[in-house]
Amino acid sequence: MGAxxxxxxxxxxxxxxxxxxxxxILFFIPFTxxxxxxxxxxxxxxxxxxxxxxxxxxxxxxxxxxxFIDICHSSVTVPKMLxxxxxxxxxxxxxxxxxxxxxxxxxACAEIFLLTxxxxxxxxAICIPLSYPSVMNMKVCVQLVFALWVGGTxxxxxxxxxxxxxxxxxPNIIDSYFCDVPPVIKLACTDTYLTGILIVSNSGTxxxxxxxxxxxxxxxxxxxxxxxxxxxxxxxLSTCSSHFMVVALxxxxxxxxxxxxxxxxxxxxxxxxxxxxxxxLLNPLIYTLRNEEVKNAMKQLRQxxxxx
Numbered sequence: 001m002g003a004x005x006x007x008x009x010x011x012x013x014x015x016x017x018x019x020x021x022x023x024x025i026l027f028f029i030p031f032t033x034x035x036x037x038x039x040x041x042x043x044x045x046x047x048x049x050x051x052x053x054x055x056x057x058x059x060x061x062x063x064x065x066x067x068f069i070d071i072c073h074s075s076v077t078v079p080k081m082l083x084x085x086x087x088x089x090x091x092x093x094x095x096x097x098x099x100x101x102x103x104x105x106x107x108a109c110a111e112i113f114l115l116t117x118x119x120x121x122x123x124x125a126i127c128i129p130l131s132y133p134s135v136m137n138m139k140v141c142v143q144l145v146f147a148l149w150v151g152g153t154x155x156x157x158x159x160x161x162x163x164x165x166x167x168x169x170x171p172n173i174i175d176s177y178f179c180d181v182p183p184v185i186k187l188a189c190t191d192t193y194l195t196g197i198l199i200v201s202n203s204g205t206x207x208x209x210x211x212x213x214x215x216x217x218x219x220x221x222x223x224x225x226x227x228x229x230x231x232x233x234x235x236x237l238s239t240c241s242s243h244f245m246v247v248a249l250x251x252x253x254x255x256x257x258x259x260x261x262x263x264x265x266x267x268x269x270x271x272x273x274x275x276x277x278x279x280x281l282l283n284p285l286i287y288t289l290r291n292e293e294v295k296n297a298m299k300q301l302r303q304x305x306x307x308x
Contacts, residue, residue: 009168014090041284042067052297070280073107077178097179110152119217204259
């Protein structure tokens with residue numbers, strides 16, 4: 001409690017994406033459009049899966065959860081960023097900063113675990129199809145989703161506790177457009193080397209372990225496809241390529257930002273924008289444009305609505 005009592009900073013001020021007011025106004029329009037499309041695209045996927053009987057399978061159950069997480073993940077940072085693009089002074093209270101930090105890591109970690117579960121689901125479906133109905137029944141799927149939220153909460157609590165236990169007595173300028181652990185702990189009025197190591201160890205272990213599990217899973221799947229028919233290989237490759245594209249787009253920035261020691265690069269903000277703004281939009285685009293079942297289900301829902 002001693003460290004908490006020394007906290008003097010009541011708000012933080014973001015540097016933002018750029019020092020140029022003209023560029024910030026130019027960024028506002030495309031980022032706003034991207035955020036709106038992210039919300040609409042992911043909402044459409046959730047609604048389509050929930051109301052389409054043909055999509056009541058484990059893979060699409062996990063996909064609907066992925067879309068829900070993407071909605072939440074982007075909503076943690078993007079609205080505040082858009083507000084900052086229109087304001088000269090981009091500030092956030094200490095409590096709101098910690099809240100943003102907590103939910104950012106909650107949804108990011110939940111997505112990491114979910115992508116890993118989705119890879120396992122594809123492994124079971126392709127490599128041991130006869131066991132798939134018993135291994136990946138709906139009860140197991142619900143338990144896995146519950147477990148990923150528990151795991152995400154534990155991870156986020158660790159990150160948050162390690163951050164708020166530090167004393168913040170000034171300065172209060174965050175070189176970013178949102179609150180995240182690395183830029184925030186740089187402002188602490190104490191040596192943060194050990195804390196930084198603990199934070200990187202926590203985030204890095206989760207990111208790298210899950211990424212290696214994903215790569216292993218998809219490698220095994222690719223080798224197993226040699227025994228499949230031509231049609232089976234085509235369908236499996238189509239599904240797995242979509243999953244792997246999402247994995248690469250999400251894990252690339254995540255590993256770059258959270259698995260290195262206390263250091264910063266000029267490209268960090270670009271990677272952060274891709275990670276928080278662009279990736280949540282690409283997920284629905286990849287899954288809908290490359291998935292005939294989802295597109296057909298959307299058409300059926302539209303026809304049903306027109307007929308009614």
